[in-house]
Amino acid sequence: MIVCYHRSSSLGTLEFCQQKYFLQYNLSFKDKQNKKALMGTITHKVMQTLGDKKVAMNKGLDLVEDEETGKTLTFEECDDLKLLNDIAFDYYSDAFPELDMTDADRRKCLSWAEKAVAYRDGMLDPRNQDVEATELFFDFEIKKPWAKYKYEFEDQTVEGYLSIKGTVDLILKHDDNYYEILDYKTGKRINWATGEEKTHEKLQGDTQLLLYYYALKNMYPEREFSVSIYYINSGGLFSMVFDEDDYNKAENILRKKFEQIRDTEQPKLLSEQNKHWKCQKLCKFSQPYKEGAEKSVCQYIRDQIKSRGIVDVVEKFGKIEKITTYGDGGGRLADKKK
Numbered sequence: 531m532i533v534c535y536h537r538s539s540s541l542g543t544l545e546f547c548q549q550k551y552f553l554q555y556n557l558s559f560k561d562k563q564n565k566k567a568l569m570g571t572i573t574h575k576v577m578q579t580l581g582d583k584k585v586a587m588n589k590g591l592d593l594v595e596d597e598e599t600g601k602t603l604t605f606e607e608c609d610d611l612k613l614l615n616d617i618a619f620d621y622y623s624d625a626f627p628e629l630d631m632t633d634a635d636r637r638k639c640l641s642w643a644e645k646a647v648a649y650r651d652g653m654l655d656p657r658n659q660d661v662e663a664t665e666l667f668f669d670f671e672i673k674k675p676w677a678k679y680k681y682e683f684e685d686q687t688v689e690g691y692l693s694i695k696g697t698v699d700l701i702l703k704h705d706d707n708y709y710e711i712l713d714y715k716t717g718k719r720i721n722w723a724t725g726e727e728k729t730h731e732k733l734q735g736d737t738q739l740l741l742y743y744y745a746l747k748n749m750y751p752e753r754e755f756s757v758s759i760y761y762i763n764s765g766g767l768f769s770m771v772f773d774e775d776d777y778n779k780a781e782n783i784l785r786k787k788f789e790q791i792r793d794t795e796q797p798k799l800l801s802e803q804n805k806h807w808k809c810q811k812l813c814k815f816s817q818p819y820k821e822g823a824e825k826s827v828c829q830y831i832r833d834q835i836k837s838r839g840i841v842d843v844v845e846k847f848g849k850i851e852k853i854t855t856y857g858d859g860g861g862r863l864a865d866k867k868k
Contacts, residue, residue: 531551531552531791531794532688532853533792535693535695536692536784540555541787542723545721550800550828552797552835561813561815565635567717569638571622573643574699574716575617578699578700579618580614580647584656584660586605588660598621611644615636616636650767661702661703662702662703664699664701665698666698668697668746668749670694671691671693673691676788683841698742701746715761733770740779743776755772756770795835795840797832815828831843831847
C-alpha cells in the first residue's frame with residue numbers, strides 16, 4: 531500500500547481493517563458518517579469554544595471568533611452552554627441531513643457538555659484552566675532514512691519523508707516548562723478493533739496518546755508534557771506521564787506501522803464475505819459497488835488489486851494528489867467533507 535503520513539485516525543483504521551485503510555487513505559473513498567461520532571464532534575466544538583474564550587481572554591480580546599461556524603461570540607455568550615450546543619448542533623446537523631438528527635440528540639449533546647464542565651467541580655472546564663491552545667494542528671516530517679518513501683506512478687513520482695499529522699483538543703499550561711495535552715472522548719472506553727477495554731495500563735501504550743506526545747515533543751522539545759484523556763461517558767479522566775523511553779517507543783511504533791503498510795501488496799479484509807457485524811454496521815464499503823452488483827465496494831477493489839496491482843488501482847480509482855495531503859486537521863467539517 532501507499533503510505534506518506536500517519537495520523538491517529540489512519541492508524542486506528544489500519545488496525546480495524548487493512549482494506550478499509552486502503553480505500554480511505556489510498557483511494558480517498560469516504561466512509562459514511564456516524565451519528566454518535568457526529569454528536570461527539572458537536573460536544574468537542576462546545577468544549578473548544580470554552581477554551582477559545584480563555585485563549586481570547588489571555589490575549590486581551592473581548593470576542594471569540596469561530597472561523598468554522600462563522601459565529602462571533604461575546605464572553606457572556608460563551609458561558610451559555612445551551613447556546614454553544616445549539617450553534618454546533620445546527621451547524622453539523624445541517625451539513626449531514628442524512629443522519630436525521632433529532633431534538634433528543636440535541637439534548638443528549640448538551641448533557642454531555644454539562645457533564646464535562648461539572649466533572650470534579652469544574653476541574654476540566656477549560657474556563658478554569660490556563661489554555662495554551664485549542665484544536666492545535668500538527669504536521670511535520672520525520673527526516674530519518676527509514677521514513678523516506680518513493681512511489682512511481684505512470685505520470686509522476688511521489689516521494690518524501692513520512693509525516694505525522696493530527697489535532698490535539700486542548701493544550702493546558704501548568705507552568706513555563708510543563709504542559710498537559712487533553713483529549714475528550716464521548717464514546718465507549720474500548721478499542722473498536724479488538725473489543726478490549728482501554729485500562730490505564732493499556733492507555734499507557736495507546737498509539738494515539740503516544741503519537742500526541744511524540745508530535746508535541748518534536749514541536750516543542752524544550753517543554754515537558756503529560757497526556758490526559760477524559761472519557762466523558764465512560765470512566766472519567768486518565769492521565770499518563772511519558773518520558774524519553776516512551777518517545778522512542780512511539781517512534782518505533784510509527785516506524786513499524788510505516789513498514790507494515792508499505793510492504794502490504796494485498797490488503798486483508800476483516801471479513802472476505804463482509805458478513806462480520808462491523809462490516810455491516812460500521813463500514814459503508816460493505817455495500818454493492820454499483821446498483822445491482824453482487825460484490826461490495828470492498829470486494830470489488832480487492833479483486834482489482836489482485837488483477838492489476840496496488841499502484842495501478844491507485845492510479846485508476848484514487849486521487850494521487852490527496853495521498854500526501856488528506857484533510858486539514860481535526861474534526862473540522864472541511865476535513866470531513868473532502
